[in-house]
Amino acid sequence: MPTIHHHIAYLREALKPYRSQQCIALVPTMGNLHDGHLELVRLARQHADIVVVTIFVNPTQFGVGEDFDSYPRTLDADVAKLATVGTDYVFAPTSDEMYSVLPPPTSIHAGAITDQLCGQTRPTHFDGVGIVVSKLFNIVQPDTAIFGQKDYQQLAIIKQLVRDLSYPIEIISAPIVRAIDGLALSSRNQYLSSAERNIAPLLQQELQRLAKQLKNSEHLGLDIEILIKQSRKRIISAGFNIDYLEIKTAQLEPITAGLAKNTNNAPQDLIVIVAAWLGRARLLDNLLVTVHS
Ligand SMILES: Nc1ncnc2c1ncn2[C@@H]1O[C@H](COP(=O)(O)OP(=O)(O)OP(=O)(O)O)[C@@H](O)[C@H]1O
Ligand SMILES: CC(C)(CO)[C@@H](O)C(=O)[O-]
Numbered sequence: 460m461p462t463i464h465h466h467i468a469y470l471r472e473a474l475k476p477y478r479s480q481q482c483i484a485l486v487p488t489m490g491n492l493h494d495g496h497l498e499l500v501r502l503a504r505q506h507a508d509i510v511v512v513t514i515f516v517n518p519t520q521f522g523v524g525e526d527f528d529s530y531p532r533t534l535d536a537d538v539a540k541l542a543t544v545g546t547d548y549v550f551a552p553t554s555d556e557m558y559s560v561l562p563p564p565t566s567i568h569a570g571a572i573t574d575q576l577c578g579q580t581r582p583t584h585f586d587g588v589g590i591v592v593s594k595l596f597n598i599v600q601p602d603t604a605i606f607g608q609k610d611y612q613q614l615a616i617i618k619q620l621v622r623d624l625s626y627p628i629e630i631i632s633a634p635i636v637r638a639i640d641g642l643a644l645s646s647r648n649q650y651l652s653s654a655e656r657n658i659a660p661l662l663q664q665e666l667q668r669l670a671k672q673l674k675n676s677e678h679l680g681l682d683i684e685i686l687i688k689q690s691r692k693r694i695i696s697a698g699f700n701i702d703y704l705e706i707k708t709a710q711l712e713p714i715t716a717g718l719a720k721n722t723n724n725a726p727q728d729l730i731v732i733v734a735a736w737l738g739r740a741r742l743l744d745n746l747l748v749t750v751h752s
């Protein structure tokens with residue numbers, strides 16, 4: 460079984476002996492673990508001698524009226540799952556342990572990259588992610604940290620954070636783990652009714668369709684707007700409420716800028732990315748696609 464720590468000082472003390480000789484991997488989570496999380500831990504195991512999983516429902520990344528209070532907290536079940544994939548330490552702090560004052564007077568703002576996509580409807584979300592991830596990096600001081608591609612914008616922001624603040628940490632990204640019908644696994648999937656759960660895989664099907672259309676389209680540009688419009692219509696008529704459905708470069712730049720730079724017909728990596736509500740659940744998904752323009 461993993462050793463559980465709830466206090467920063469005790470975790471630091473426990474990790475001290477490993478620092479000089481062994482490689483430490485960090486897997487930050489909000490708990491209520493599923494196979495997507497366990498895959499991150501398996502990946503961590505491959506890259507490190509010591510694996511630390513953090514479980515913390517971070518208040519600073521939730522906006523007013525969001526599901527902070529109702530977010531599922533299942534520590535005992537999570538620890539039992541983590542034991543099956545080789546976790547050494549679980550760090551599960553209280554909010555008081557992480558923040559002496561809420562909101563914390565210090566902020567980490569990642570700039571323009573946060574103004575788009577999820578940042579448009581969750582304007583304070585990524586500042587909250589920035590501060591908690593910075594704190595976890597400072598507490599654990601890992602050699603590597605693993606994040607899932609399901610939260611693609613978050614992953615891009617964390618890579619930028621590591622560059623900008625010179626953290627000596629290698630960021631490893633893990634592919635999206637899906638249910639058999641294609642729905643990306645997420646703790647919030649349990650908010651879906653059984654009727655909604657049957658509809659939910661349509662989101663992934665639409666991303667697949669858009670990716671295929673992109674690969675087939677000879678003239679990128681205007682066509683993309685039309686493809687997105689048609690896709691939005693189908694998603695909305697299935698019962699979703701769309702936050703965004705966009706096609707961007709893999710670096711999350713606007714596609715026009717990205718394609719304009721593509722003067723030598725080199726293949727371009729694009730991302731089709733969506734956030735949509737189905738009932739009480741806000742679902743995220745994305746698909747990387749390489750196109751030849
Ligand atoms: N299906 C998945 N495949 C790969 N990584 C995932 C998946 N789901 C979550 N992750 C990753 O796990 C880490 C912790 O995420 P988190 O605890 O928020 O899980 P979640 O299931 O995404 O929950 P939520 O429903 O709150 O978004 C993040 O790096 C996230 O990208
Ligand atoms: C990275 C993270 C654990 C920070 O709270 C969270 O945003 C998440 O679960 O993706």
Ligand code: BAL
Nearest residue numbers: 489520521584610613
């Ligand atoms: N993985 C996303 C965390 C959040 O929605 O707060």
